[in-house]
Amino acid sequence: xxxxxxxxxxxxxxxxxxxxxxxxxxxxxxxxxxxxxxxxxxxxxxxxxxxxxxxxxxxxxxxxxxxxxxxxxxxxxxxxxxxxxxxxxxxxxxxxxxxxxxxxxxxxxxxxxxxxxxxxxxxxxxxxxxxxxxxxxxxxxxxxxxxxxxxxxxxxxxxxxxxxxxxxxxxxxxxxxxxxxxxxxxxxxxxxxxxxxxxxxxxxxxxxxxxxxxxxxxxxxxxxxxxxxxxxxxxxxxxxxxxxxxxxxxxxxxxxxxxxxxxxxxxxxxxxxxxxxxxxxxxxxxxxxxxxxxxxxxxxxxxxxxxxxxxxxxxxxxxxxxxxxxxxxxxxxxxxxxxxxxxx
Numbered sequence: 031x032x033x034x035x036x037x038x039x040x041x042x043x044x045x046x047x048x049x050x051x052x053x054x055x056x057x058x059x060x061x062x063x064x065x066x067x068x069x070x071x072x073x074x075x076x077x078x079x080x081x082x083x084x085x086x087x088x089x090x091x092x093x094x095x096x097x098x099x100x101x102x103x104x105x106x107x108x109x110x111x112x113x114x115x116x117x118x119x120x121x122x123x124x125x126x127x128x129x130x131x132x133x134x135x136x137x138x139x140x141x142x143x144x145x146x147x148x149x150x151x152x153x154x155x156x157x158x159x160x161x162x163x164x165x166x167x168x169x170x171x172x173x174x175x176x177x178x179x180x181x182x183x184x185x186x187x188x189x190x191x192x193x194x195x196x197x198x199x200x201x202x203x204x205x206x207x208x209x210x211x212x213x214x215x216x217x218x219x220x221x222x223x224x225x226x227x228x229x230x231x232x233x234x235x236x237x238x239x240x241x242x243x244x245x246x247x248x249x250x251x252x253x254x255x256x257x258x259x260x261x262x263x264x265x266x267x268x269x270x271x272x273x274x275x276x277x278x279x280x281x282x283x284x285x286x287x288x289x290x291x292x293x294x295x296x297x298x299x300x301x302x303x304x305x306x307x308x309x310x311x312x313x314x315x316x317x318x319x320x321x322x323x324x325x326x327x328x329x330x331x332x333x334x335x336x337x338x339x340x341x342x343x344x345x346x347x348x349x350x351x352x353x354x355x356x357x358x359x360x361x362x363x364x365x366x367x368x369x370x371x372x373x374x
Contacts, residue, residue, distance in 0.1 A: 031371065032333070034340035035364050041347040042361040046070070047354070053083055053098050053109075053118040055354040057128055062358035062365075065132065083125075084151075085142035096144030106157035107143045121216065123158050126151075127176025127225075130183040131362075155184055160193040164202040173215040174207050178225035182232040204229050205247035208254055212261070212277035217355070218291055219277060220313040223258055226251045227321035255321060262314060263331050270334030272311040274298075304346035305353050311339050312360025319367045327371055336367055 042062045047055060048070045056079050060067050068076040072091060087097030093114040101107050109119035119125050129139075129151065136152035143149065158180065167174055181188065181200050188200030207226050213219040230251050234241070241252045262276050274295040275288065283289040298306030315335055319327060326332065339360050343350070350357055 031368065032337055032340055034337065034344045035368055038340040038343035038347075038364055039361060039368070041343060042357065043067075044347070045351055045354075045357065047079070048072075049077075049082060049092070051354070052116055053087070054120055054124065056083055057125060058354050058358040061128055061132060062361040065134075084140065085148075088142060088144055088146070097142075099141045099143050101143035101145045101147060102157065105147075105153075106160070107141050107147075107149045107154050108157050109154070121173055121176055121221075123176040123180045126155060126158060126180035126184075127178075130180045136184060155180065159185075159190045159198070162192055162198055162203070163194070163196070164198060164206060167203065168206050168209075171210075173222065174203050175215060175221035175225040177203050178207060179228045182225075182229045186236060200229065201247050204251055208247055208250040212254070212258060213275070213288070213291075217313045217359075218274045218310070220317055223255065224317035224320065227255055227317050230255060231321065259318070259322070262318065266331055266335065270311075270331075270336075270338040271307045272314045272335055274306075274310045276310070276314050304342050304350050305356060307338060307342045308350055308353065308360045309356035311335055311342075312356055312363055315339060315363035315367070316359045319363050319370065324370055327367060332367075336364065340364055 045059055045063065047059050049056075049072065051069070056069060059069065060079050060083075065078075065080050067079045069079045069082065071077050071082075077086065083098070085099075087094060087099065089097070094110070094116055098110050098113075098116075098118045099107055100110055109125045111117070111119050134151060136155060137150050139151040140148050141151060141154060158177075162177060162181075166172075167177075178200070181203070185200065190198055192198050204226065207222055207229075210219075210222060215222040230241075230248060233239075233248050239248075241249075244252055258277065261279060262272055264279060265276055266272055274291050278288065283292055295306070295310070298309070318332070318335075322332065343357065343360060343364075
C-alpha cells in the first residue's frame, strides 16, 4: 500500500473547522474523518461535529434562529437549504445522501428540530420520500445525485408513494440520471456518477443479477458508468491526475458550462495545481473507487491517480486545507480505496 495514503488520511484529522463554517462544509469534514470528528464552538471548545449538525444548531448564539433542522406542519423534520449566509442542504437530499455514505443508522440517529422535538433520522428520509417527484426533477433538471445515494442505500425495495399519492420508483430517478449528459451537475458531474454507481452496486447486491443481464434502466446505468471509466482512462494525464473535463474527448466546448470548465481547468492546473489536482482527481476517484471491483483498483491507471492524490495532500495539506470539498472528497476516496484493498 502506498505510504502517502496513510499520511494523507492522518493529515485530514487536522482539518480545523468551526461552527461558523457552512453546515455542508462541516458535513464534509465528517465524510473525511468519520463520526468522531470534532469542530470548535465560539468559545474554542471542541464539540462533536455530527451532534452539532443533527441536534446542536438550535441555540441562541447560532446565526440561524431555530437551527438548520426544521419541523414541517405534519411533524416531519428536514434540513434547510440556506439562511443568514450559511449553506446547509444545498442540493436535494445532500445531507441524507452523505449520511448514508458514512453509514448512519436511521433509527438510532436522532435530530432535534426548531420546535424542540427529537425524531429518528428515518423521519427525515420519510419526508424526502413524500416530496420526491420524478417528473418535476426532469422538468427542472435538478441534480438527482443524493436522492439516488440515500434511497439506494436506505430503501431496499426502492418503491413508495409521494405526498400526491403517486407511485415513485428508484428506477425512475436512475432513468432520469441516465439521460443527463456526462459532466452535468455539481463538481463536473462526478456526484451524478457517484449516485448512479451506488444505485447499481445496491441493485446488484439486492438482486444478484450480473451486469450482462441487467434490464432498463440498470443496463443504461451500467453502460454510462463503463463509458465514464473508459473516458477517464483515455484522458488521464501522464502524472496520473484526472482533468475536470474527464468526460470530454474532443477539444471543442459544446456549451457555456464546458467553456467555463475549460478556463477554470487551465487556470487551476497552471496557477493552483495542488488544489486543481484534489478537486478534479479527488472527486473523480470518489465515485470510481466506490464502483470499481478490487481487481481493477489494482490496475496501474487507478494506482497512479491514487498516488498523485495522496502525494498532493501529504505535500500541500496546509495550502489546500481551506478547500474543504476537494480535500474531503479526495480523503474519502483514499479511505475507500484502502478499505477495499486491505493491506495489499
